[in-house]
Amino acid sequence: MDTDLKGEICALAAALTWATALVLFKRSGERVPPLPLNLFKNVTALILLVVTLAVMGEGMSELRKFAVSDMVILSLSGFLGIAVADTTFFYALNLIGVGLVTIAECLYSPLIILFSILLLSESLTVPQIIGTLMILAAVYVSSKHDPPANRTKGQLALGMFLGAISMALMAFGIVIAKPVLTVSEFPLIWAAFLRLLAGTATLAVVVAASPKRKEFFSVFKPSRIWWYSLPASVLGAYLAMIFWIAGFKYTKASTAGILNQTSVVFALILATVILKEPFTRRKLWSVILAMAGVLLITFWGGEA
Numbered sequence: 001m002d003t004d005l006k007g008e009i010c011a012l013a014a015a016l017t018w019a020t021a022l023v024l025f026k027r028s029g030e031r032v033p034p035l036p037l038n039l040f041k042n043v044t045a046l047i048l049l050v051v052t053l054a055v056m057g058e059g060m061s062e063l064r065k066f067a068v069s070d071m072v073i074l075s076l077s078g079f080l081g082i083a084v085a086d087t088t089f090f091y092a093l094n095l096i097g098v099g100l101v102t103i104a105e106c107l108y109s110p111l112i113i114l115f116s117i118l119l120l121s122e123s124l125t126v127p128q129i130i131g132t133l134m135i136l137a138a139v140y141v142s143s144k145h146d147p148p149a150n151r152t153k154g155q156l157a158l159g160m161f162l163g164a165i166s167m168a169l170m171a172f173g174i175v176i177a178k179p180v181l182t183v184s185e186f187p188l189i190w191a192a193f194l195r196l197l198a199g200t201a202t203l204a205v206v207v208a209a210s211p212k213r214k215e216f217f218s219v220f221k222p223s224r225i226w227w228y229s230l231p232a233s234v235l236g237a238y239l240a241m242i243f244w245i246a247g248f249k250y251t252k253a254s255t256a257g258i259l260n261q262t263s264v265v266f267a268l269i270l271a272t273v274i275l276k277e278p279f280t281r282r283k284l285w286s287v288i289l290a291m292a293g294v295l296l297i298t299f300w301g302g303e304a
Contacts (some may be wrong), residue, residue, distance in 0.1 A: 008186025011259035014243035019102075019266030021236025023274050025090065026098050028229040032180045034090030036216035038112025038184060039207055040201040040229055042082060043220070045237035048195045054082040062187060070180045074191055075198035080197025081173030083206075086183050089166035095159030097148045098271035099283055106290040111171035112257030119175055134293030135261075138286045146279075171257065172246055181249040195236070228265045264290055 053059075062072065077132055093101050110132035116122040148156075173238045177213070181184045219229070247256035268287060271277040 004251045007247050007249065007256060007260055010243045010250065011247030011256040012262060014240050014247055017235045017240040017243060017259050017261035019263040019270060020107060021232045022098055022229065022267050023239060023270045024228045024232030025236060026093060026275060028225055028232055029090060029094045031225050032219050032229065034087050035207060036219040037085045037090055037229065039200065039203040040219045041233035042196055042203060044230065045241065046196050046200055048234065048238045049189060052189055053193065055282060056115035056189065058187065062190060064081060066184060068188060070184050070186055071194055073180050074194040077177040078195030078198035079202055081170045083202035085166045085169035085173065088162050092159045092162035093164060095151060095155050097273060097277055098267055099277045101161065101284045102267040102290035103290060104160050105129035105137060105167060106138055106264055107164050107172055108167045109258045109261045110135055112175060112253055115172050115175040115252045120178060122252060127261050127296050131293035134281040134289050135298060137189040141282060141286045141289065146288055173252055178248055178253050181245065188246055188249060192241055236302055247270050
C-alpha cells in the first residue's frame with residue numbers, strides 16, 4: 001500500500017474512533033471530573049500499550065538506537081498534548097457538550113497547518129488559506145449559539161476558549177514530534193507509549209498532590225461509570241492515538257490533521273442520535289462551513 005494512502009486511512013480511522021469515544025467521554029464526564037477522567041483513560045491506554053509491546057516482542061533495547069533528544073521531544077509532546085491539552089478539552093466538553101466542542105475542534109486543522117509551516121517548512125496554498133478562514137468562520141458562528149441547558153453565555157465562551165487552547169496545545173505537541181516519527185523513524189508503538197507515559201506521569205503527580213486525591217483516585221474502583229469510561233478510554237486513548245500518530249508518521253502533517261477533522265461529522269451524528277443533543281440551524285451552518293473548509297484543503301489544497 002502507498003505510504004501516503006496508509007497515513008490517510010489511519011487519520012480517518014483516528015477520526016472515527018475518537019468521535020465514538022467522545023460521546024462516551026461526555027457520559028463519563030457527567031459523573032467524573034476532567035482531571036481523574038483523563039488520568040483513568042491514560043492509565044487504561046498505557047496498560048494496553050505495555051501488553052501490545054510485549055506481544056510484539058519489543059523490549060527496551062529497541063530504544064538504544066535512538067537519541068535521547070528524540071525521547072525528550074516525544075515526552076514533551078505527551079506532556080502538552082495529553083496531560084495539559086486533554087484535561088483542558090474535558091473541561092470544555094463538560095461546559096458546552098459534544099456538538100459545540102467538535103466545532104471548536106475544527107481549529108485543529110488550521111493550527112496543524114500553521115505549526116507545520118512555522119516548524120516543518122511545509123507550504124500553504126491559496127485553497128488552504130480559504131479553507132482555514134472557513135473553519136475559523138465556523139467557530140465564530142458556533143460561538144453565537146445559545147448555551148446548553150444550565151449553562152450561561154459566559155460558560156459557553158469559556159468552553160469555546162478552552163477548546164481552542166486544547167487544540168493549539170495538541171497541534172503543537174504532535175507537530176514537534178513529526179521529525180522524530182519520520183526522520184528518525186521512531187517505532188510507532190514506542191512513540192505512543194513514551195508520549196502517554198509522560199502525560200500520565202504528570203497527571204498522576206497532580207492528582208496525588210490534590211486535596212481531592214482520595215475522590216479522584218476512586219475513579220479506578222470498578223463502578224457503573226466504567227460502562228462508559230472504559231470503552232471510551234480503549235477507543236480514544238489507545239486505538240485513536242495509535243491511528244493518530246500513524247497518520248502523522250506516514251503522510252504530511254497538514255494532510256493528517258485535516259483528515260482527522262472529519263471526526264466533527266461523526267461526533268455530531270453520534271451526539272444527536274445517542275446523547276439527544278439538539279442539531280440546530282446555527283450548528284448545521286457551522287458544520288457546513290467547517291467541513292467545506294476541510295474538504296477544500298484536502299482535495300484542492302495541492303502543493304504550493
